[in-house]
Amino acid sequence: MAVDLGxxxxxxxxxxxxxxxxxxxxxxxxxxxMFIVPWLVFSAL
Structure with a gap:
């Protein structure tokens, strides 16, 4: 069966x-x- 990609x-x-x-x-x-920035902020404290 030939498939026409056109x-x-x-x-x-x-x-x-x-x-x-x-x-x-x-x-x-x-x-x-929502997740990465708050995690970085709280891990820096």
């Missing part, structure tokens, strides 16, 4: 990738500010 050239796939990347970036920033 179907993934549609701009909607770029939107899906951008949404996933943006979501991951927001999660990383929230994790940093």
């Amino acid at each position: 179907q993934f050239d549609h701009p909607s796939w770029l939107t899906v990738a951008g949404t996933g990347l943006g979501y991951a970036l927001i999660l990383a920033v929230l994790t940093l500010t």
Whole structure:
């Protein structure tokens, strides 16, 4: 069965990738500010 990879050239796939990347970036920033920064502050005391 031949797979046509041309179907993934549609701009909607770029939107899906951008949404996933943006979501991951927001999660990383929230994790940093809610867990890592307070842990560093309290461990320094």
